[in-house]
Amino acid sequence: MNDVTPGTPATPREALDLLLAGNQRFTDGTPRHPNQDAGRRADTASAQHPYAVLLGCSDSRLAAEIIFDQGLGDLFVVRTAGHAVGSEVLGSIEYGVSVLGCPLVVVLGHDACGAIAAARAAVENGTTAPGYVRDVIERVTPSVLAARAAGVSENDGFIDTHVRHTVDLVLDRSRELADQVASGRTAVVGLSYRLAEGSVRLVTSRGLDVPQGPATAFATAPASNSR
Template structure:
């Protein structure tokens, strides 16, 4: 562990670049483990200024600070199974952007997502989950239905559709967040994570342009 620190990004572009750079360090086996020492712990004890809000899946393999090589106080993380969105999630994201001033919101999906698999099974077989798992499946169902209607058959297609749907849902449901994006203060970006490789792939962006290489990688085939 090192005491290496970096300047806090002030714009959506800077925040996205810092996240993607951290993921490259993670996948390349050269993490810096920034902002994880005793000094950082003391500095953040009474105030936090995270540069990104991250809405991710609760999957145990999706630890945001590790896969993006960040530290204490860098990310304001909200996690639910299948990154399902309810009022408490919207309120948490608005708190991160409006109160804490984060210039970036990231929706992080991933391959082998159990929530998407369970939802696909429920839709295809007509099964009904018990307990509150049913609520998660109901929140993911619109994404699965949209993917099916578009003729999607590959797992990556279902994941990308759900990430895009979640980004759109945040902006549709939260007037506060939509206004921040419209003003240029905040951006919302959807990423997809590959568990085996450890890498993230941009899926969609609102309020910021994707890096050129990422934009080419996510462009639909002609």
């Protein structure tokens, strides 16, 4: 089945519900594979109107459009190992929110994350990694330290802590995103994905139920063509 997802969600809550419904279909083994046909390809060739920005790990088992049963033009995806955040990531998120008008930003973590495992090894054993892999580990290490300080010992606890820290980090560092959340036009949620089951669960959220305020100059701009 290759039907079109009905409507574009106008609120953060609607966007999250649409995303979670797609994941439920994927988990149940009943995906619809929406918006993946030639018509959708033609419709999105000149402009894009995604409904969510998704910051996820680069792990090959975490393909966003598959695990959320979405199609072309539905998600604005940013992926780095361990969903590590740098200026390019923040700029990409701001583009999705301020220019494309996405009402939802998702930080997606997962179990068996290699970046978290490497950061834990670095903290516990003093191991290092060559090249820019070390930079990824250093960006994840503050989450590992915070989890250890809180007495966390289980893998899920480290993953959840890192997801929460990433949500806090993008809001702390991006004034544009924080303003969008404060106005109720955008929300940021943290989800954790389980590789074996294919399911996601909510870890944290910011701004899901904030009343929507007046549009900002950026938010009212027409959705831009692909970068």
